[in-house]
Every structure is written in structure tokens, then in C-alpha cells.
Amino acid sequence: METQSNVNKLAGYILKLGVLAAAVLFCWYFRSVLVYVILAFIVSLIGQPLMQLFRKIKIKGRGVPDGLLAVLSIAIIFAGLLLLVTQVFPVITMIIRDASLFSDIHLPEGNFLDTANGWLVSVIPGLDSGTDAVGKVLDYLKGVTANISVTGIIGSVASVVVSLAIGLFSVAFISFFFVKDETLFIRMIAALTPDRLEDSVKAAVGDIEHLLSRYFVGLILEMLGVALLDFLGLWVIARIDLAYAAGIAFLAGILNIIPYIGPIIGEVLGVLLCVVLKYGAGVGLDVNIWVFAGIVLVIMLAVQLIDNFVYQPLIYSKSIQASPLEIFVVILMASHIGGAIGMLAAIPAYTVVRVIAGRFLPENKVVKRLINHS
Numbered sequence: 001m002e003t004q005s006n007v008n009k010l011a012g013y014i015l016k017l018g019v020l021a022a023a024v025l026f027c028w029y030f031r032s033v034l035v036y037v038i039l040a041f042i043v044s045l046i047g048q049p050l051m052q053l054f055r056k057i058k059i060k061g062r063g064v065p066d067g068l069l070a071v072l073s074i075a076i077i078f079a080g081l082l083l084l085v086t087q088v089f090p091v092i093t094m095i096i097r098d099a100s101l102f103s104d105i106h107l108p109e110g111n112f113l114d115t116a117n118g119w120l121v122s123v124i125p126g127l128d129s130g131t132d133a134v135g136k137v138l139d140y141l142k143g144v145t146a147n148i149s150v151t152g153i154i155g156s157v158a159s160v161v162v163s164l165a166i167g168l169f170s171v172a173f174i175s176f177f178f179v180k181d182e183t184l185f186i187r188m189i190a191a192l193t194p195d196r197l198e199d200s201v202k203a204a205v206g207d208i209e210h211l212l213s214r215y216f217v218g219l220i221l222e223m224l225g226v227a228l229l230d231f232l233g234l235w236v237i238a239r240i241d242l243a244y245a246a247g248i249a250f251l252a253g254i255l256n257i258i259p260y261i262g263p264i265i266g267e268v269l270g271v272l273l274c275v276v277l278k279y280g281a282g283v284g285l286d287v288n289i290w291v292f293a294g295i296v297l298v299i300m301l302a303v304q305l306i307d308n309f310v311y312q313p314l315i316y317s318k319s320i321q322a323s324p325l326e327i328f329v330v331i332l333m334a335s336h337i338g339g340a341i342g343m344l345a346a347i348p349a350y351t352v353v354r355v356i357a358g359r360f361l362p363e364n365k366v367v368k369r370l371i372n373h374s
Contacts, residue, residue: 036170041185043171044178045213047073051179070180074172204359211351218315219257226307227253233299239285240274248273259331259343267300
């Protein structure tokens with residue numbers, strides 16, 4: 001009897017491992033669909049506060065149907081993304097185009113190819129005056145482009161556009177149902193769990209949704225807050241033109257989403273772009289170039305201090321209820337594993353792990369210390 005019982009246990013373990021392996025393979029094979037669902041879930045987390053706000057609207061004492069409110073919420077979110085792409089990125093491109101780094105190069109008069117050849121010989125070490133540098137460059141370009149098919153390029157671009165369109169439509173379509181019915185995602189997860197764990201899983205997913213919704217909304221507000229302060233500082237104090245100031249500010253705001261290193265990159269790029277604009281396009285305060293760079297740096301550092309001491313404590317510590325030291329260690333570990341992408345995903349992933357651990361391992365000493373640190 002004991003032998004039979006051991007065999008049954010072993011068979012049970014093998015069956016569970018087989019089911020787990022099948023689930024992993026299923027997720028891997030349909031990983032693109034899984035990504036769409038995750039992105040739609042994130043959109044729904046941002047859309048839920050909008051839904052709660054819109055539900056307060058009454059027309060002749062009656063509320064607006066949830067379906068219409070869901071469409072309006074998703075439209076606002078995607079309109080914001082579209083505005084970012086169609087307005088901010090062209091401004092950044094204009095900055096780079098107008099602030100030419102090569103404005104101080106004055107090529108001598110004469111045949112263009114001879115002029116270009118002389119310039120290449122002067123700037124590339126190891127080339128003597130008799131070298132046909134232009135010819136070598138042209139031969140290299142011919143070799144690189146010989147096997148490039150125009151039809152293939154057009155096909156690749158078309159494939160990317162179609163895939164992007166399918167992805168956006170899929171995310172928007174799935175998001176509609178998640179936003180319309182805020183319990184749908186919880187029910188989906190609960191349906192995949194054993195009956196004895198269903199109540200705990202529902203509670204855990206509900207906590208995760210609540211915390212992550214606050215986090216993502218706070219992150220968007222932080223990005224807009226940093227961009228607005230940078231814009232006002234660059235426009236009013238540094239006297240950068242309106243469009244240029246908006247482009248640099250939004251670039252800094254977007255990079256600020258990346259924890260710790262993002263703000264540093266944003267400040268460096270902001271100072272460099274402002275200096276290049278002053279040097280190449282002649283915009284900004286009429287002061288020495290180094291003084292101007294210092295003024296821009298002080299502006300962006302001041303905004304960063306406001307972000308560190310006002311925005312971030314409200315977003316990180318309050319929204320996900322974790323200490324700054326916890327967050328720093330988690331982000332450090334995530335950066336080691338996945339670089340910048342890992343840093344972006346660190347806080348949401350840690351929130352999920354933290355909530356699940358708190359729900360299913362409440363008596364564990366480590367979990368208890370993390371959850372009750374305050």
C-alpha cells in the first residue's frame with residue numbers, strides 16, 4: 001500500500017510538472033498575445049481613475065453608459081500618446097536639424113568632390129594627400145547597398161506598420177473591456193486558480209490593481225510635472241524659444257521615467273541641446289556660452305530636486321507603500337538583470353511580488369518586516 005501511495009504521489013508530481021511545462025510553452029508560443037493583454041491591463045489601470053471621474057457626470061439625473069465612458073477614457077489615453085508622437089518628437093527633430101554642429105566648418109571653394117576629399121584626408125588619421133578618400137567611401141557604400149533590395153525595404157516597412165497597427169488595435173480593443181468592467185481581469189485570473197485559493201487570489205489581484213493604478217497615474221503626473229517645470233525654466237529664464245523649450249522639456253520628462261539614471265541622462269542631453277542651439281541657431285540668453293550652460297544646468301538640477309523631494313515620495317513611497325531603500329535596492333537589482341528595461345519594470349514587478357507574498361506568506365519573518373516596515 002505504501003509503495004502504491006508513493007507511486008501515486010510521484011505520478012501527481014509528474015502530472016503537475018507536465019501541466020506547468022505546457023502552460024509555459026503556451027505562454028511562450030502566444031507571447032505576443034500575452035504582451036497585448038499586459039499592455040491592455042496597464043492602459044486599464046490608467047483608465048480606471050478616468051472612469052471613476054466620468055461616472056460622477058449626470059445627464060438629466062442619469063449616468064452615462066459605462067461602454068461610452070470606457071471609449072472616452074481609452075480615447076483620452078491614446079490621444080495623449082498620439083500627441084506625444086506627433087508633436088514632441090518632430091520638435092526634437094527640428095532642434096537637431098536647426099542646431100547644426102557643423103556650422104563652423106567652411107569648406108574651400110572649388111570642385112565639390114575635391115573639397116570633400118581634402119576634408120576627409122585632413123580629419124582621418126593615416127591618409128596622405130594623394131589618397132582618393134571620397135572614392136573609397138563611395139566604393140564602400142556601393143558594397144553595402146549592393147545587396148539591398150528596395151522592394152525588401154518597402155516590404156519590411158509595410159510589415160512593421162501592419163504589425164504596429166494590429167498591436168495598437170488589439171491593445172485598445174482588450175483595454176475597452178478591462179476599463180468597462182473593472183472586475184474582468186480579476187475574474188480571469190481567479191478562473192485559472194484552484195477553488196481553495198480563489199478568494200485570496202481575487203484579494204491579491206485587487207490590491208495589485210489598486211497600487212499599480214496609483215503608481216502609473218502618478219508616474220504620468222510626475223513626467224508632466226517635470227516637463228512643465230523644465231519648460232518654464234528654459235523658456236522664461238534661459239530664454240530658449242517656445243518650441244525648442246517644449247521639445248527639450250518633454251524629452252527630459254520622458255527620460256525621467258527611468259529611475260535614477262533617466263534624470264541624469266535628461267539633464268545632460270538638455271544642457272547639450274541648449275548649448276548646441278545657442279551655438280548653432282543663436283537662441284537663448286545673450287551671455288557667455290559657459291555661463292549659459294551653467295544656467296541651464298542649474299534650472300534642470302532645481303527641477304530634479306523638486307522631483308526628488310516632492311514628486312517621487314508621493315509616487316513611489318505612497319502609491320506602492322514601500323520605503324525608498326527598498327525601492328533603490330530593487331531597482332539596482334533589476335538594472336543588473338535587465339538594464340534600463342529592467343529598471344522600468346522593477347517597481348511594478350516588485351509591487352506584484354510584494355502583494356502576493358503579503359497575501360500568501362503573511363507569517364514569514366522577512367515578508368512581515370517588508371510589509372510592516374513603517
